[in-house]
Amino acid sequence: MSGVFPEDSVGLVYPQTAQFTEPLLLACGRQLDEYELVYETYGSLNDTRSNALLICHALSGHHHAAGYHTDDSKPGWWEACIGPGKPIDTNKFFVVSLNNLGGCNGSTGPASTNPFTGKPYGADFPMMTVQDWVQSQARLADRLGIEQWAAVVGGSLGGMQALQWTIDYPERVRHCVSIAAAPRLSAQNIAFNEVARQAITSDPDFYAGHFLEQGTVPRRGLKLARMIGHITYLSDDSMGEKFGRELKTEQLNFDLNNVEFQVESYLRYQGEQFSTRFDANTYLIMTKALDYFDPAAAHGGDLAKTFANASASFYLISFTTDWRFSPERSREMANALIAAGKNVTYVDIDAPHGHDAFLIPHPRYLQAFSSYMNRIET
Amino acid sequence: MRADLEIIQQWIPENSRVLDLGCGDGELLAWLKEHKNVSGYGLEIDPDKINACIEKNVNVIEQNLDLGLGNFASNSFDVVVMTQALQVVHYPDRILQEMLRVGRTCIITFPNFGHWRCRWYLATRGRMPVSDFMPYTWYNTPNIHFCTFKDFEALCSEMQMQVLDRLAVDNQHRDHLGSKLWPNLLGEIGIYRVTRNTVKTA
Numbered sequence: 001m002s003g004v005f006p007e008d009s010v011g012l013v014y015p016q017t018a019q020f021t022e023p024l025l026l027a028c029g030r031q032l033d034e035y036e037l038v039y040e041t042y043g044s045l046n047d048t049r050s051n052a053l054l055i056c057h058a059l060s061g062h063h064h065a066a067g068y069h070t071d072d073s074k075p076g077w078w079e080a081c082i083g084p085g086k087p088i089d090t091n092k093f094f095v096v097s098l099n100n101l102g103g104c105n106g107s108t109g110p111a112s113t114n115p116f117t118g119k120p121y122g123a124d125f126p127m128m129t130v131q132d133w134v135q136s137q138a139r140l141a142d143r144l145g146i147e148q149w150a151a152v153v154g155g156s157l158g159g160m161q162a163l164q165w166t167i168d169y170p171e172r173v174r175h176c177v178s179i180a181a182a183p184r185l186s187a188q189n190i191a192f193n194e195v196a197r198q199a200i201t202s203d204p205d206f207y208a209g210h211f212l213e214q215g216t217v218p219r220r221g222l223k224l225a226r227m228i229g230h231i232t233y234l235s236d237d238s239m240g241e242k243f244g245r246e247l248k249t250e251q252l253n254f255d256l257n258n259v260e261f262q263v264e265s266y267l268r269y270q271g272e273q274f275s276t277r278f279d280a281n282t283y284l285i286m287t288k289a290l291d292y293f294d295p296a297a298a299h300g301g302d303l304a305k306t307f308a309n310a311s312a313s314f315y316l317i318s319f320t321t322d323w324r325f326s327p328e329r330s331r332e333m334a335n336a337l338i339a340a341g342k343n344v345t346y347v348d349i350d351a352p353h354g355h356d357a358f359l360i361p362h363p364r365y366l367q368a369f370s371s372y373m374n375r376i377e378t
Numbered sequence: 379m380r381a382d383l384e385i386i387q388q389w390i391p392e393n394s395r396v397l398d399l400g401c402g403d404g405e406l407l408a409w410l411k412e413h414k415n416v417s418g419y420g421l422e423i424d425p426d427k428i429n430a431c432i433e434k435n436v437n438v439i440e441q442n443l444d445l446g447l448g449n450f451a452s453n454s455f456d457v458v459v460m461t462q463a464l465q466v467v468h469y470p471d472r473i474l475q476e477m478l479r480v481g482r483t484c485i486i487t488f489p490n491f492g493h494w495r496c497r498w499y500l501a502t503r504g505r506m507p508v509s510d511f512m513p514y515t516w517y518n519t520p521n522i523h524f525c526t527f528k529d530f531e532a533l534c535s536e537m538q539m540q541v542l543d544r545l546a547v548d549n550q551h552r553d554h555l556g557s558k559l560w561p562n563l564l565g566e567i568g569i570y571r572v573t574r575n576t577v578k579t580a
Binding site: 331334335338339341343344345346347348364367368371372374375 | 437
């Protein structure tokens with residue numbers, strides 16, 4: 001995008017790269033000897049370095065959360081919430097947003113070249129966990145000279161990283177803002193992820209994860225994975241309102257070769273788009289990281305104990321129509337934090353958009369989000 | 379501070395753990411945190427009031443009281459407070475039971491439907507009382523469970539609650555000789571501090 005940017009946008013932004021050569025030991029037992037993290041920053045760090053805020057991204061997210069790149073037609077994925085005067089106010093906070101390890105938007109991931117083989121990692125890239133990401137994010141914080149985050153903020157899988165921060169680095173985070181997240185995945189959540197993974201791995205073009213070496217991409221599998229994922233991000237109502245039973249053509253065709261309903265057309269389009277921009281191995285890694293996330297497992301399933309050492313204040317937000325990580329999951333977190341005697345605020349926003357609501361500028365969401373962020377001392 | 383809250387705060391010990399049911403804009407909890415180092419949580423369902431709590435730095439949890447307090451462990455709070463909400467909930471007896479389970483002591487305030495003005499209104503006009511203090515008509519009022527002091531105390535004894543303190547005040551939350559002598563007739567608002575009746579065994 002060129003020319004004038006909206007006043008409440010951070011405007012033109014440039015990604016930066018940090019290189020790390022100290023090996024990162026991962027939960028799976030393997031390690032990454034060297035890696036790169038791509039990130040963006042918005043706003044400016046104050047003299048006391050007390051206004052830094054970390055954005056953690058969700059499954060298909062990346063570092064480009066706000067503003068515009070020179071070739072962008074659309075702004076970053078959380079433009080609704082990050083910018084001057086927005087809930088994450090860049091006049092107040094120094095915002096850091098990175099692409100997680102294992103991603104496919106610039107940070108070291110399965111499509112990167114494995115220094116030992118000179119070929120893309122592909123399926124050889126290690127499995128990542130939320131803890132691994134948080135560890136790598138802490139190293140990025142060190143690099144940027146940030147001892148303590150004013151807040152770590154994320155939605156969905158990003159919200160899980162925000163929670164993990166308070167467990168792994170309690171002294172390094174003052175506020176944890178976890179939106180549309182859950183303390184662990186349910187069997188149903190894992191089941192959906194497994195269907196998505198099967199869609200990818202059963203694509204003949206997957207080549208056991210080494211498709212890049214074959215000069216191909218498992219686009220059909222990735223498309224299917226995205227289609228099923230996408231359904232879980234929307235609510236029945238929002239899909240109904242958007243598409244209903246509207247037909248693509250004048251009448252029913254009574255054949256399998258054509259798209260008949262608008263919703264089919266939409267899902268296919270979303271899937272197609274996604275399959276051209278996303279790496280199949282990254283999708284597998286991200287869904288696995290979701291499945292593995294269960295910080296209470298180390299404490300006999302006791303969430304209150306899990307957060308016993310956390311010193312952050314917590315802000316939990318859920319959305320009434322989110323059935324992927326329903327309000328009940330956030331309430332479970334809130335109850336545990338109350339039992340643990342932590343500062344916690346929980347709101348359940350009545351929004352029709354399902355899980356995706358955390359990306360959408362719903363008035364009450366923005367207000368409740370802003371009110372909390374405004375009170376954070378920097 | 380709201381006059382009734384000024385009375386209530388005197389019954390809340392320093393450094394205690396407080397749960398405020400229907401905490402409104404969080405005024406009581408914010409005050410208790412600042413002046414008595416109380417760690418408190420408020421439950422509220424009104425979005426604007428929730429937002430006011432957030433702005434006041436009060437730990438507010440969006441939760442409907444009619445769904446109970448099943449998410450709180452027994453004896454997990456020193457004091458459970460519910461001001462001007464008893465008449466709004468669907469099951470006052472159940473919420474009281476829950477309050478007694480979760481808190482060691484409970485503070486409850488509610489309007490007295492036995493006040494002489496209510497009686498006079500009903501007696502002379504034959505219609506449900508409407509006043510500045512209770513400005514709703516019967517069909518649109520959120521106050522669905524009115525009671526008198528006598529009704530409340532009957533419930534207390536039925537539920538084996540022990541009344542530790544009681545105060546009948548007018549709508550400015552002042553207590554008069556009259557409301558002391560004839561609370562059920564001259565008191566407009568009741569402020570009660572109750573606890574579970576512990577059965578003493580020899």
